[in-house]
Amino acid sequence: MTATPDVDRPAPFTGSGTIHSPATGAVAGQVRWTDAADVPRIAAGLREAQREWEARGAKGRAKVLARYAVWLGDHRDEIEKLLIAETGKSAVDAAQEVPLLIMILAYYIKTVEKAMAPDTRPAPLPFLSVKKIAVYYRPRPVVGIIAPWNYPVANAMMDAIGALAAGCAVLLKPSERTPLTAEVLLRGWLDSGAPEVLALAQGAREVSEAVIDNSDYIQFTGSSATGAKVMERAARRLTPVSLELGGKDPMIVLEDADVELAANAAVWGAMFNAGQTCVSVERVYVLEPVYDQFVAAVVRAVENLKMGSGEGYDFGSQIDDSQVAITDRHVTQAVAAGAKALTGGKRPEGEGSFYPPTVLVDVDHTMSCMTEETFGPTLPIMKVSSVEEAVRLANDSQYGLSASVFSKDIDRAKAVALQLDCGAVNINDVISNLMCTTAPMGGWKTSGIGARFGGVDGVRKFCKQETVVAPRTSVGAGGNYYNNSHKALARMNKLMTRLALARPRRVAK
Known part of the structure; x- marks a missing residue:
């Protein structure tokens, strides 16, 4: 987080x-x-x-x-x-x-x-x-x-x-x-x-x-x-x-995905807590056959969101104006470079460190919204022609915290997941790995060292860790001490070597 x-x-x-x-x-x-x-x-x-x-x-x-x-x-x-x-x-x-x-x-x-x-x-x-x-x-x-x-x-x-x-x-x-x-x-x-x-x-x-x-x-x-x-x-x-x-967590939507499920997951994963979550959905790669359908579903979902603090709202403000400035910079730079903001895209007038939920399309990896951590309520979506392209772009990042893959074929989704360079992958869901306290939550690359849970x-x-080695019996104690004869030590070393080599010799055959 x-x-x-x-x-x-x-x-x-x-x-x-x-x-x-x-x-x-x-x-x-x-x-x-x-x-x-x-x-x-x-x-x-x-x-x-x-x-x-x-x-x-x-x-x-x-x-x-x-x-x-x-x-x-x-x-x-x-x-x-x-x-x-x-x-x-x-x-x-x-x-x-x-x-x-x-x-x-x-x-x-x-x-x-x-x-x-x-x-x-x-x-x-x-x-x-x-x-x-x-x-x-x-x-x-x-x-x-x-x-x-x-x-x-x-x-x-x-x-x-x-x-x-x-x-x-x-x-x-x-x-x-x-x-x-x-x-x-x-x-x-x-x-x-x-x-x-x-x-x-x-x-x-x-x-x-x-x-x-x-x-x-x-x-x-x-x-x-x-x-x-x-x-x-x-x-x-x-x-x-x-x-x-x-983190700059990617989502991959395959052509056989449940598009409505994926779209609603992307919106929630991107906008939850105003996008201020380490495992937010920060970029989406959608296979071309379902791209238009996915984008339309995302826009419909975003247009229903209510922004405000307290009761009755879906997500609140950002933490302060400096965080809003980062979000706005990423959006402004993307639009200037040819992207389109289908929702939001501009800070509203009035009090508070708010930024509207912003869906960006026609994006690519020359834009900061696709490569830098935004930590704001944005959802950049990129069309891809193949699974291989989606995986390559998802891995084209200094970050490696988590990711998500959407497909009705779970085995296929798992195969894609195991090609992604990150600490956790959610299949047909987002952020759910945070709830899995029985499994490690850690990042690869510049997303961290070590793991939670x-x-x-x-x-x-x-x-x-403290290792304690205690005797079961006095038999064999002191067998390699200096007070034993050189012949006895030589026999023990020869025995140790022979026993230690037994398994490697069997495996090497």
């Missing part, structure tokens, strides 16, 4: 600040900014509290997470009201975030004990069967999470849940554009009877840098350029990172 970076913003944030709605300009609330110099102290407090949190064990932590899930459900209306106020979202878009967190919590409550259980490993060779081999998962004390503004609830906590389940403490740095809901999420954690292993650091670049410098693992969501800077700073202390970065790996990613 990528968003424009906050780590890179140099503006000083001191004292307290006022947050305004990007849709109306009304005051959404007040926030007290964190002094970057205080971050080491905050991290130290988390590190101290983490010891007891880890000692509770997986079952003990699951009980706390369960209480937190119940709290989120009980306070959903309050959270969504504030979410709309500070982001300008529609009520429809705001309603998605808390249920996603509850779903993730429900999954890890039942999974964490298995995830944290040590793995036993078999002996690699018969003569090592005298050893018991086990891999233990030890939580990293403090996980720093630098979250973006596009989903202030979901992006703030979807990774934190896995880290907390693992037994880590979490130092969360929300976007300075949307800091208010994070305060409510923290209050809910403490009201659930949880220990103080979740803390906030509010601010921009200096605070983000301090979080990186004082954490044992970093989860960053943002732009590819800023992700590289996060990784570079983390490398100073060899701090591991997981990065979910930019992934079953037990969504917990284990926040852990260090």
